[in-house]
Amino acid sequence: MAQTVLDKIVELFNQHGGSQYGGEAVTQREHALQGALLARQAGLDAPTVVAALLHDIGHLLHHLPDDAPGQGIDDHHEDLGAAWLERHFIPEAVEPVRLHVAAKRYLCAVESDYFASLSPPSVTSLELQGGPMSDKEVEDFEGHPHFRRAVLLRRFDEEAKVPGLTTPTLEEFNHELKACLKGETP
Ligand SMILES: [Fe+2]
Structure with a gap:
């Protein structure tokens, strides 16, 4: 069972991971591996590494164009990805994925220089995703049990x-992936 899920993830990246990451200068695969590497280098736990690795798996599951936000379409990839992942992985790895768009809206509301750090495609999608959070939304978000991991994930x-950055391969994250499968001992 565990191997089936990991094989499916490899298959998704092989089929769709070479597509451009939403108007950025890296592919979906490069973006995922770089995110997971950053989480690993920060010394974070397996669920955070897995969330960083798979946070955009929703983009590999839908059939919308790479630049959907540029065409005014919110692909809701965070919900699509989380719905797929929660069939196989523990909530600590899945919920940050579900929340990573909300975390962008949160950081735009609470950190004055965060919005300025966003790339143009990220600004475009922010508008479609509802813009910066209101004070009430910020308060609710900070009370969410997976709030901290979601914000960490967002920064990664x-x-x-980074175009051309050397990273581990997808298979080199198998240890963390297996540790986060439902029913597996971490
Ligand atoms: Fe992403």
Whole structure:
């Protein structure tokens, strides 16, 4: 069972991971591997590494164009990805994925220089995703049990856009992936 899920993830990246990451200068695969590497280098736990690795798996599951936000379409990839992942992985790895768009809206509301750090495609998608959070939304978000991991993931998401960066392969994250499968002992 575990191997089936990991094989499916490899298959998704092989089929769709070479597509451009939403108007950025890296592919979906490069973006995912860079995010996971950043989480690993920060010394974070397996669920955070897995969330960083798979946070955009929703983009590999839908059939919308790479630049959907540029065409005014919110692909809701965070919900699509989380719905797929929660069939196989523990909530600590899945919920940050579900929340990583909300975390962008949160950081835009609470950190004055965060919005300025966003790339143009990220600004475009932010508008479609509802813009910066209101004070009430910020308060609710900070009370969410997976709030901290979601914010950590978001920071790696913004950084994981370096063209040509050398990273481990997808298979080299198998240890973390297996540790986060439902029913597996971490
Ligand atoms: Fe991302």
